[in-house]
Amino acid sequence: MQGFLARFRDAVRFLETSEDLVVVSHYDADGLTSGAIASTILDRMGKEHEVVPVKKLDESTVKDVANKGSAFWFVDLGSGQLDVIQEHVGSDYLICDHHETVSGIDAAGVHLNAHQLGWDGSSEISGAGMTYLVGKTVSDKNIDLSAIAVVGAVGDMQDSTGALVGKNREIVRDGQSSGYLGVFRDLRLFGRYTRPLIQFLSYSSDPVIPGLTGNDSGCARFLSDIGIPVKKGDKWLSYMDLPSDDRKRLVSGLYVYALSNGVDEGTIKTMFGEVYELVKESPDSYTRDAKDFATILNACGRHGEMEVGIQVAKGDRGEYYDRAVNILQKHKRTIHDAIRWALSNDIDSFDSMYVLDGRGKIEDSIIGIVAGMLYNAGAVPRDKPIIALANDEDGNIKISGRANWALVKKGIHLGNAMKELASEFGGAGGGHNIAAGATVSKDKKDEFLERLSKKLGEQIS
Numbered sequence: 001m002q003g004f005l006a007r008f009r010d011a012v013r014f015l016e017t018s019e020d021l022v023v024v025s026h027y028d029a030d031g032l033t034s035g036a037i038a039s040t041i042l043d044r045m046g047k048e049h050e051v052v053p054v055k056k057l058d059e060s061t062v063k064d065v066a067n068k069g070s071a072f073w074f075v076d077l078g079s080g081q082l083d084v085i086q087e088h089v090g091s092d093y094l095i096c097d098h099h100e101t102v103s104g105i106d107a108a109g110v111h112l113n114a115h116q117l118g119w120d121g122s123s124e125i126s127g128a129g130m131t132y133l134v135g136k137t138v139s140d141k142n143i144d145l146s147a148i149a150v151v152g153a154v155g156d157m158q159d160s161t162g163a164l165v166g167k168n169r170e171i172v173r174d175g176q177s178s179g180y181l182g183v184f185r186d187l188r189l190f191g192r193y194t195r196p197l198i199q200f201l202s203y204s205s206d207p208v209i210p211g212l213t214g215n216d217s218g219c220a221r222f223l224s225d226i227g228i229p230v231k232k233g234d235k236w237l238s239y240m241d242l243p244s245d246d247r248k249r250l251v252s253g254l255y256v257y258a259l260s261n262g263v264d265e266g267t268i269k270t271m272f273g274e275v276y277e278l279v280k281e282s283p284d285s286y287t288r289d290a291k292d293f294a295t296i297l298n299a300c301g302r303h304g305e306m307e308v309g310i311q312v313a314k315g316d317r318g319e320y321y322d323r324a325v326n327i328l329q330k331h332k333r334t335i336h337d338a339i340r341w342a343l344s345n346d347i348d349s350f351d352s353m354y355v356l357d358g359r360g361k362i363e364d365s366i367i368g369i370v371a372g373m374l375y376n377a378g379a380v381p382r383d384k385p386i387i388a389l390a391n392d393e394d395g396n397i398k399i400s401g402r403a404n405w406a407l408v409k410k411g412i413h414l415g416n417a418m419k420e421l422a423s424e425f426g427g428a429g430g431g432h433n434i435a436a437g438a439t440v441s442k443d444k445k446d447e448f449l450e451r452l453s454k455k456l457g458e459q460i461s
């Protein structure tokens with residue numbers, strides 16, 4: 001195999017020699033940042049192109065996309081669909097992906113996959129990171145895009161151990177040296193700048209703090225006990241609105257509270273760690289903190305407003321940004337309702353997994369997020385993976401799985417399980433060790449779940 005520099009140069013040559021390009025990206029935060037980075041790289045090269053974010057890459061999407069241009073740049077997806085891609089677009093493609101690949105297929109085009117380059121695609125680099133590295137090979141001037149690549153990695157929760165590691169680390173350093181990214185040690189909760197203090201604490205579910213998570217009045221009491229104001233005049237204060245002494249008191253108060261309420265010290269420590277800020281963005285915006293930025297993009301993608309997300313990720317802070325803020329409010333309500341529904345319904349326990357059946361109640365585009373949140377909120381025990389079901393718009397069933405690092409250490413690999421089973425069942429499936437998904441036809445649901453549980457049991461034994 002060629003060295004990785006040579007492969008990145010192949011990618012650049014592909015872009016330089018291609019015309020009528022189509023960028024195909026996934027529709028979540030990492031996908032939209034990947035699409036935005038690719039599009040900015042092409043703008044700067046003076047290359048006409050179109051960006052097409054998609055919900056999933058199956059045969060019919062590949063066919064549609066193939067009609068839109070003559071050369072194709074797949075970002076944050078593609079590695080799992082090499083066969084279909086080659087059937088419909090031949091060798092005129094570049095893939096920048098971090099998902100598991102289909103084994104046994106030789107790439108006819110340029111295929112840059114994290115795993116094949118020796119990087120762990122679930123924790124060390126995202127789709128946006130892979131795309132950014134191509135940009136950096138095109139020109140050092142693209143180094144400013146490192147900050148958006150960090151948003152992609154955070155969107156895929158690659159900082160879940162407390163800091164970005166591996167190849168992501170290099171990208172963080174590019175962000176710092178180019179003056180676009182600030183790295184601080186702080187509370188790693190969503191909404192440091194944007195959520196009112198009470199919701200800042202009560203909505204955060206990783207880790208679950210008994211008495212605070214999901215408990216607004218508990219949070220209000222806690223804040224008042226340690227003497228932290230939640231309002232100034234009419235304005236609800238955010239964490240970053242507080243003077244630094246108050247922030248310090250809040251952090252140590254939270255530490256003590258969590259410890260005395262049965263959260264173990266190792267878990268508490270994961271609440272503190274690195275936070276990533278796009279330091280040129282306005283402090284009260286959703287694009288300042290990488291976690292908030294990822295959330296607003298996720299909201300756009302999952303509600304079918306991909307173009308809005310792409311424009312915001314490319315830098316629009318006017319019309320598209322305002323639209324994104326509205327979509328975010330809708331997204332929050334949808335998630336909130338879905339979680340409330342899930343909490344009041346039973347979760348089935350299979351031998352080697354829990355199953356949340358959200359069919360007809362939760363949309364397929366957010367089922368994965370909901371499964372992850374329930375899981376991280378401790379609403380579902382963490383000794384087995386959680387598998388959630390939703391109906392999709394084609395009359396099939398969308399399956400989303402989430403695990404945790406302890407299970408992954410024991411051998412759980414949801415991506416492999418989904419990929420193997422989906423191909424056996426004639427559906428699409430794949431992902432990462434810790435998070436994966438699949439689509440199966442309705443009549444095969446029960447058999448699929450039985451087989452999945454068996455497979456997960458085998459992985460761990």
Ligand code: C5P
Pocket residue numbers: 026028030031076099155156157158160368369372402432434435436
């Ligand atoms: O398609 P993609 O790779 O972008 O998505 C990865 C998914 O894995 C995201 O939905 C992310 O929330 C999930 N994930 C997770 N826990 C982790 C890492 C990733 O739920 N620790």
Ligand code: C5P
Pocket residue numbers: 026056080099367368369399400401428429430431432435436437438439
């Ligand atoms: O849709 P969800 O958020 O559950 O997806 C989890 C992970 O599984 C994502 O990385 C997604 O790209 C991947 N996935 C996949 N093939 C599918 C469904 C999901 O690779 N058919």
Ligand code: ZN
Pocket residue numbers: 030031076098126127128156
């Ligand atoms: Zn991704």
